[in-house]
Amino acid sequence: MNRHVNAIAGRLSLRPPQRQSLEILDRITEVIPPRKVADAVAALEAIKAEFPTVTDFERDFPSLCFALATGVGKTRLMGAFITYLHLAHGINNFFVLAPNLTIYNKLIADFTPNTPKYVFKGIAEFSVETPEVITGDNYESRGALLNELLRCKINIFNISKINSEVRGGKSPRIKRLSEYIGESYFDYLAGLPDLVLLMDESHRYRASAGVRAINELKPVLGLELTATPFVETSRGAVPFKNVILDYPLGRAMADGFVKEPAVVTRKDFNPAGMSIEEIERLKLEDGVRLHEGVKVELETYARQTGNAIVKPFVLVIARDTTHAGQLMQFIQSDRFFGGRYAHKVIQVDSSKTGAEEDEMIERLLKVEHTEEPTEIVIHVNMLKEGWDVTNLYTIVPLRAANARTLIEQSIGRGLRLPYGKRTGVISVDRLNIVAHDKFQEIVEEANRPNSTIRLQQVIIAPEQFQQKTATVVSQSRLAAKLGFQPEQMTASTSVASGGEAPAFATPEEQKVARITYEVIRRLENQPGKLPSVTYLQNPEVRETVLREVAAQYRPQQLEMEGVSKPDLAAVVAKTTELVVQQTIDIPRILVVPKGEVRSGFKPFTLDLSKINYQAPSEELWVQHLRTNHLEIIGLGHGGIEESRLEDYIVGGLIDFDDIAYDDHADLLYDLAGQMTSHLLGYLSSDDARRVLRFHQREIARFVHAQMQAHYWEEAVDYEVVVSKGFTELKTSAFTASATEPPLDFRTSPTDKSNMAKYLFSGFQKCLYPVQKFQSDSERKMSVILERESLKWFKPAKGQFQIFYKRGADHAEYQPDFVAEAADTIYMLEPKAANQMTDEEVLAKRDAAVKWCRHASGHAGTYGGKPWKYLLIPHDAIAENMTLTGLERQFVTR
Structure with missing residues (x-):
């Protein structure tokens, strides 16, 4: 394994499918080194010999597709690809294609330093010498500097512009002569010996005239990324022939990298006798009721765990622009929850132009921000790839469509997790699709044997919608007496009151009390001086607190009539007494080893009685790769062919944080040998290899789980360190009824x-x-x-x-x-x-x-x-x- 793969995977915190993609790229560069290829046919044969799913590059140069489900992280993977090729192979020139203006602007932001989703965060080499980002808007003016730039250069272009110019008969601007460089920018790029082409969402423009024009660049390598590795035609979906890794949505759900989608209906719902308008209104209202409950659950979770509060929103899918306009008017009217959402809804479709369009786009791009008021987005098929939000929790599809289309088009934008991983809290990890009239149809579609996903079912009784909830923040009585307020108050926040009156009457006294408390909090970290809050009653300690408070206190506008300086000693004495009365001493205890700590796993015999994997047939393998069935996706197609069967298991085990290869190599190979011997006891060598490729991660987890019972750790000695004599009482948060x-x-x-x-x-x-x-x-x-x-x-x-x-x-x-x-x-x-x-x-x-x-x-x-x-x-x-x-x-x- 190239040392750069491990380093990059660690620095960028790559998920397993992203790391596997990087490992595949590492192997590709060994099979066909990244340089201008004279014989693409020979290169294809070399790739096919190791990666049988690739049957054609579909281009005149080596081009390979990594099909990763939405929400797994394709942009970060692009950053990993560029980092690897630059560090491991000295490649300096990259050409990134975007399918539309939204993704084009997003990619520019993500490749720009000091932005929230910067793809090279953690790559030390790029912090010293930042890659130069050249765009479709500035490449002409930057042309004069190109030859002087020896560092990594990333060109980001929007294919839409090239497509329109090619279709109109004009040569793309990129092919026209540039006075800065003496040739067209296209010719300049085509002449580079190390240009790598990366195509984002490649299914969107794969067969377009613009891509055919770009193909004349003859890059050393093409890397395609998409969640849907096929092209829709009048004859149906035509799968890509160059897919080297397929990690579909069903697998991403099973591995916990995206939200869990659920279809929602009402208990005993019967649409008989209801008009389309009545059904739509009910779905809209129930969607918003569900949204209000989710909003409270998200805030409660954030307060309980110390995370940032996430503001969820509802996505309403309309039939057309006319329908969207009607929905907009209804939601803004008093007939929809008394007009409470009139200023919290936006309509996103092609009917907006000029200033209205600018405002629409600005609000849409800020919909994740907690201060932005939008809670309902109505759209007509405009929100496709590139609109990466993590706070979409409720979808109300009102477009007439079959179940499969509803599933595929509805859930794609709402799968990303706000905290980057599952939390274990159902309401935080779930995406709700409100589909009263299509409920059974969607459930049956999701339950088909070859469906790539499984949907949860949520059936809500009408009375549940009537139970309005709120996030109740319960501060300690001490905090209430000192006048503290919770952070990030929202419309859903309620502060529990125990009838506590503030201990201090005037603002100046309250200010002194808060300063006193902050001084006491800093003393938490000095258990030698203050091992317990009771020591605050010690005159020497109280005098120390008073001196610190006096040094920090700055009176405000004491010259105003009626404002007098507070008695600092009296306020400090009262505050310290409150802290003593309203605190239980909870020390912060650390048990740390003295001297060297040794640890490891004792040898043992695996319990393999339940291991009876059967190898999938070759025929079934091919069929599933073309249709994206979940069962075969786990196959190591695209993985590295190991010379020894044991290496598949060892390779999976060393990914666990508590296993160091150098320390445990003998044991790992012993356990791997036990597993392979067991498999070879009832399978042929070829079938055992395919089982290990297919189930590598599951087998590694199985072995690792049994290793835990044989873990040992020893140290020369341990010592107990008390880092705090007492700790501040943390604020609690609950979800509770807003009315009872x-x-x-x-x-x-x-x-x-x-x-x-x-x-x-x-x-x-x-x-x-x-x-x-x-x-x-x-x-x-x-x-x-x-x-x-x-x-x-x-x-x-x-x-x-x-x-x-x-x-x-x-x-x-x-x-x-x-x-x-x-x-x-x-x-x-x-x-x-x-x-x-x-x-x-x-x-x-x-x-x-x-x-x-x-x-x-x-x-x-x-x-x-x-x-x-x-x-x-x-x-x-x-x-x-x-x-x-x-x-x-x-x-x-």
């Missing part, structure tokens, strides 16, 4: 099976005004803690840095309750009685007990309270129980 008030925690709701939807309040000792419970047992625990503890709370994600082993990963453990009593701090975990011996529950318990042991050790250094961990079965929790009684039965040491 929180319930009283003392009363059990009638629907206990759906506890997670309720918000509870009425607490006196809880450090937050509202809480959510996952079960009625948790609610009962809060009743006990209100009576028995001094203060308690349910920690937000990230409050504790406790991690436990879950397979190959280290997951974060978030305990259910923390409570401080007179002489103990408790970490409490109510759990269903039938889960008490669950492997993951026990792993969490062990990690938490170890943390409590270290926290108690730290508390012992200053006379603080010890920590104890209680794992409690749900059926042992009753309101008459006491903390000491629970401790006697369930404490884990």
